[in-house]
Amino acid sequence: MKFYTFILMLCFQTIAVAQVDNEKPPIFDSCNEESIDNMQKCFDTKVFDLLFNNYNVPEKVTNADYIGEVVILFEVDKEGSFKIMYVDALYPELKTEASRVFKKFPKVTPATYNGNATYKQYSISLKIPLENQTVVTEDLALSNDKENKSQELNALEIAAKKEMDKVKADYKQYDNSEYASQLNIPFSHENYSKFDRATNLVGTNSHTASKPYIYEDVSAYHDFNSENEALKKEKQTWLGKKVWNEHLVQLQGKEYWFSVDPIFDLQAGKDTDASFGSTFNNTRGVYIQGGLGKKFNFSASVFENQGRFAEYFNQYAESIRPSGGDPAIIPGRGIAKQFKDDAYDYPVAEAYLSYTPSKFINVQFGHGKNFIGDGYRSLFQSDAASPYPYLKLNTKFWKIKYTNTYTWLKDVRAEVTEDGAFFTKYIANHYLSWNVNKRLNLGLFESVIWANTNDRGFDINYLNPIIFYRAIEFETGQDAGNAIVGASAKYKINDNFNVYSQFVLDEFSLSDAKGGEGSWKNKFGLQLGAKYYNAFKVKDLMLQAEYNAVRPYTYSHNTVVLNYSHNNQPMAHLWGANFRELVLIGRYRYKRWFGEAKLIAGIRGFDINNGIDNFNYGGDIFRDEIDRPFDTGVEIGQGIKTNTINASVQGGYLINPASNLKVFANISYRNFNPEAETMSVLNNSTVWFNFGIRTDLFNWYFDL
Numbered sequence: 001m002k003f004y005t006f007i008l009m010l011c012f013q014t015i016a017v018a019q020v021d022n023e024k025p026p027i028f029d030s031c032n033e034e035s036i037d038n039m040q041k042c043f044d045t046k047v048f049d050l051l052f053n054n055y056n057v058p059e060k061v062t063n064a065d066y067i068g069e070v071v072i073l074f075e076v077d078k079e080g081s082f083k084i085m086y087v088d089a090l091y092p093e094l095k096t097e098a099s100r101v102f103k104k105f106p107k108v109t110p111a112t113y114n115g116n117a118t119y120k121q122y123s124i125s126l127k128i129p130l131e132n133q134t135v136v137t138e139d140l141a142l143s144n145d146k147e148n149k150s151q152e153l154n155a156l157e158i159a160a161k162k163e164m165d166k167v168k169a170d171y172k173q174y175d176n177s178e179y180a181s182q183l184n185i186p187f188s189h190e191n192y193s194k195f196d197r198a199t200n201l202v203g204t205n206s207h208t209a210s211k212p213y214i215y216e217d218v219s220a221y222h223d224f225n226s227e228n229e230a231l232k233k234e235k236q237t238w239l240g241k242k243v244w245n246e247h248l249v250q251l252q253g254k255e256y257w258f259s260v261d262p263i264f265d266l267q268a269g270k271d272t273d274a275s276f277g278s279t280f281n282n283t284r285g286v287y288i289q290g291g292l293g294k295k296f297n298f299s300a301s302v303f304e305n306q307g308r309f310a311e312y313f314n315q316y317a318e319s320i321r322p323s324g325g326d327p328a329i330i331p332g333r334g335i336a337k338q339f340k341d342d343a344y345d346y347p348v349a350e351a352y353l354s355y356t357p358s359k360f361i362n363v364q365f366g367h368g369k370n371f372i373g374d375g376y377r378s379l380f381q382s383d384a385a386s387p388y389p390y391l392k393l394n395t396k397f398w399k400i401k402y403t404n405t406y407t408w409l410k411d412v413r414a415e416v417t418e419d420g421a422f423f424t425k426y427i428a429n430h431y432l433s434w435n436v437n438k439r440l441n442l443g444l445f446e447s448v449i450w451a452n453t454n455d456r457g458f459d460i461n462y463l464n465p466i467i468f469y470r471a472i473e474f475e476t477g478q479d480a481g482n483a484i485v486g487a488s489a490k491y492k493i494n495d496n497f498n499v500y501s502q503f504v505l506d507e508f509s510l511s512d513a514k515g516g517e518g519s520w521k522n523k524f525g526l527q528l529g530a531k532y533y534n535a536f537k538v539k540d541l542m543l544q545a546e547y548n549a550v551r552p553y554t555y556s557h558n559t560v561v562l563n564y565s566h567n568n569q570p571m572a573h574l575w576g577a578n579f580r581e582l583v584l585i586g587r588y589r590y591k592r593w594f595g596e597a598k599l600i601a602g603i604r605g606f607d608i609n610n611g612i613d614n615f616n617y618g619g620d621i622f623r624d625e626i627d628r629p630f631d632t633g634v635e636i637g638q639g640i641k642t643n644t645i646n647a648s649v650q651g652g653y654l655i656n657p658a659s660n661l662k663v664f665a666n667i668s669y670r671n672f673n674p675e676a677e678t679m680s681v682l683n684n685s686t687v688w689f690n691f692g693i694r695t696d697l698f699n700w701y702f703d704l
Contacts, residue, residue: 026076026120027109047105051126054101058093061128064236070094070126073140074102078117080110085121092173094128167253174250176658177257179224182354182362183289183297184212186697187371187383190596191660193542193587195222197533202492207401207433209443209488210394211371214354214362217396231592231657247658258290261659263303267692269666273684274311276342281307287659287695299366300351301697305333308343309702310688312670316704317344319680320568322412324420329567331574332701334386335412350387362394369698370405372431372445373488374500375546376583377573379525380445380486381405381429383699384574385566399435404428408458409566411451413622416561425451425561426458427571443488445504450481451561482506482562484555496534502527504572506554517632520618520625525550525573529583540589548573549580552605552618552634553625563621570621574701578605578619580636581644592654594662600646600703605639606674606681640681642674646703655693665691668702 024039031042051072073085082105087095111120121140185191192211198221199206199213206221215224233244242248247259263285271279285303292298307330308314317328317336328336328344336344352366368387372380389408394401411423432444486504493499506523529546554577555564564571575581581602588595605619615629617639628634652664672684688702 022114024112026080026111028106029108032109043108047122047124048126050105051098051101051124052130052132054104055097055126055130057128057130058091058097060093061091066090066128068128070098070128071123072098072102072126073121073123075119075121076108076110077119078110080107082108086171095173098126170253172252172254174247174252174257174259176225176228177252177291178259178289179215179219179228181215181291181297182295182356183215183291183299184352184354184364185215185218186660187212187369188696188699189376190587190594191696194227194589196531196542197496198222200492200498200531200533201495203438205399205435207396207435207441208490209372209374209433209441210401210403210431211373214394228657231654244656245658246656250658256290256292258288259658261287261661261695263287263301263695263697264661265303265305265692265694267307267690267694269310269688269690269692271310271686271688273686276308276311279307279309279688279690280343281305281309281692283307283694285695287697295356297354298352299354301349303348305330305346305348306339306343307346308339310668310670310686312672312684312686313702313704314342314344322422322568323414323417324412329386329412329569331569331704332384332386332699334567348387360395360397364390364392364394366390370407372403372429373502373527374490374531375502375527375529375548376544376585377527377546377548377581379502379504379527379548379550379572380431380488381447382570382572382574384701385569385571388566401433403431403433405431406458407566409571411561411565412567423451423561425449427564439492441488441490445484445486445488447484447564448481449484449557449562449564451559482557482559482564484564497530497532499528499530501529504550504554506556518634520553520628520631520634522634523551523554523556523577525554525577535586538588542585542587544583544585544587546583546585547581548583549636550575550577551636552578552638553616553628554618555621556618556623556625558624558626560622560624565621568622574704575602575604576619576621578617578636578638579603592657593652594654595651596649598646598648598650598703600644602644603637604642604644605637606642606678607639608676608678609680610678640674640676640678642672642681644673645669645671648702660696661693662696663693670703 024036025043027039028043028046031039031046034042068090071088075083075085077083082102084099084102087098089095110117112118123138123140195218199208199218204221235241235244247261249260251258263283265281265283267281269279283303283305285301287301289299290297317330320329321327322329322335326335327338330336330344330346333346333348336346339345350368352364352368354362354364356362367389369383369385370381370390370392371383372378391406393404407427409425409427411425416423427447427449429447430445434442436442484504484506486502488502490498490500504525507521508524527546527548529544532543535541535543550573555570555572556577557563570576579602581600584599586597605617607615607617607620616623616625616627617629618634619639646668648666648668650664650666652662655661655663668688670684670686674681674683677683
């Protein structure tokens, strides 16, 4: 009996020792002599002492009389090294200092479990201002398992229960990741003027015609981070930072980031020619952008809008109204519903996915707008129409950039609407940009428009990114598509001065051109322009002059649906055809302040449509060109010749560089003076005062 009692006591002692020795915390050398029960307390004290004695509170924090704490999540790995997992503090400087101190921690004997080395994760809080306190580190494994202490977890379950800690530990300080991404820089002329000179320096291998630009491309010439730092205001509060410097929401991890901003376009004004009291625009929305890894980015902007504009703008919006009863199409935005008695409600959504499988190619699929050209206007593809679905491929190598754009468009006129459904058509564009040398760039453009006739849908023939569309047009039938070609050129005279041009050809007859009789078949347009940066040695003053002329019937077709348009709006110049104009623009920036002056003077030709003379004089691209009054003697301004002047002066202040939120005031003058008046062509002179606050993500074109 004594023998069995001895054996039982021996086993009990062995089990007790094994249980005590089952798990040990990390051990500093100075804690080696401590008992098992005191080892954790010794570790906690040593960690705090090292942190407290080496931590230097940043001067910025001290001067602000800040009272708070720094919460540090750290790990002691299987080799006994300390690693920071996550630091939570109000000031970035506090986080940086915590990381610095932990890097100086000595190696220790790692924690053990059943005699095997293992890692341990802890959290510790440090009060600011520094205060000598008794601190106990919190074992994260234990804190996550308080409800299940009595249950044994296998290794997989333990790892699973730590996933949220790893996500939190993955957080990084936001570093304006969009500036190095494949996201589009929101295209507005004022916004792009900030880096226009940098991308046009002599010797740069940049391609500036195809817009919107990608941040990654422009960052090679313009330092967005430095610009952001220079504009940053010293704000300590959360609200101050969000209003003046940062995205409303910005989050970043090792392989992802995203930001969220509110969208505003709140305007109020007065049109001196209008019968109503005031003009307004009330836009609220949200703008989301982000990235997953280094190759995939996404962006979305959703707008909820109500507005009433200057009378001439409202009249034009109603003149292009869609079939089906909606009262208007807001130019550049979309179809509008009635709002109250004399205003419009027009929701808009734009979004895209951007994927870069290699350094040579970027692919985008989305709903938005594109622009091709170096000028204020484009005769190839502009952003004057409302958003549309598109697929775009940008290929860049050597001195070449090749842009393929495929778009899905709608013709919303009553004469082509079937059973209440809008007519679908497509446009495929190619644009090849070649930097011949340090100063000269040449571009080739081709486009084809085709319709969903005979359930043809999206014709696979036009997916070929290289073949000439004119050849396909003949293969599929001359009336099955409308091909347009063009060429562009830009020459950099020096770093501060360049000239640019576009030539678009819709149809051309060499014999008729030689005849010199002004044949209607010679359908083409021409653009000539120049830009002068740091004009007259004034930093950030840019002057621009541009001449545009498009002959009658350009962009139209003898098949009524194959015009170059979308939602009753031209896809190139917003005046359509049968015009010439001169554009003069001056822009100036100083820190967050900006100003713009613009003068546009032009001659346009409109149809008479008086019941007797109902001919198509070539300005309305939606009309069948067969209804022309004559075949020769065709000249710009034919029909009702109209002199037009648009002049505006705008000034404003950039509130937040991250979201591009601006406050502005604008005064514009428009004089529309036809030689004769009809029901649709009226003499008009307007002064429009306007002010507001807006997130500058797109171009408004009020110079109709």
